[in-house]
Amino acid sequence: MKELIEYILQFGNLNQQQIDFISKKATELDLQKDAYFSEARKIPKQVGFIVNGVVRGCYYSNKGEEITRCFISENSLMVDYINFESNTASSEYLQAITDCKLIVFSKQNWEELSQTIVGWDNIKNKMVQICMFQKSRKGPVISQDATTRYLEFMENYPSLINRVPLAYIASYLGVTQQSLSRIRKNIR
Structure with a gap:
């Protein structure tokens, strides 16, 4: 309380x-x-x-x-x-x-x-x-490329990266889970 x-x-x-x-x-x-x-x-x-x-x-x-x-x-x-x-x-x-x-x-x-x-x-x-x-709050701007959208997500929701299933993040970003995995791999 x-x-x-x-x-x-x-x-x-x-x-x-x-x-x-x-x-x-x-x-x-x-x-x-x-x-x-x-x-x-x-x-x-x-x-x-x-x-x-x-x-x-x-x-x-x-x-x-x-x-x-x-x-x-x-x-x-x-x-x-x-x-x-x-x-x-x-x-x-x-x-x-x-x-x-x-x-x-x-x-x-x-x-x-x-x-x-x-x-x-x-x-x-x-x-x-x-x-x-x-x-x-609008989801990511779909005209941006997927990597930019993910980087913005990381900036806006830093505490959620490891707490939210990838499927939900992908849905929020408007990409497939496979695409999100590729993006994450390329960023590291």
Whole structure:
């Protein structure tokens, strides 16, 4: 819980009573590797904060290909916010790539924070903005050659290189796993 509170306090000030209220409304959740935090065609029901682990945002193309759109790791908020807020079905999946330790708020508890804590909406909006930026961060520019895309991935996600399966990195980069292996071999 300490990690979540430290994260929240970057965006505004809270007194001890407010911090205690937030802690009371949150629950800890262990999400096993490959499990889904939220799924396509379902309404997202919770907001998560990643204490430990890595999650990916992915979807299926109209050809049925699985495409990884983003990676979300420690000290990050995670939610399909637009669909969460509007109570509509998501078109993407949020899937654990590693075993994850999360702090989670149900929709009702998340809304209670806004109704109870003065200034929470301001803090929440700043956190959600970062969350949406991370989630919407466009994948690599396909007009770049694959090596450049991989080098940019290494620069943007240095802590994920050895934590994320190559298949997901290849999907994110828009290359085959074989091509990615060749690129990695040539870089070393």
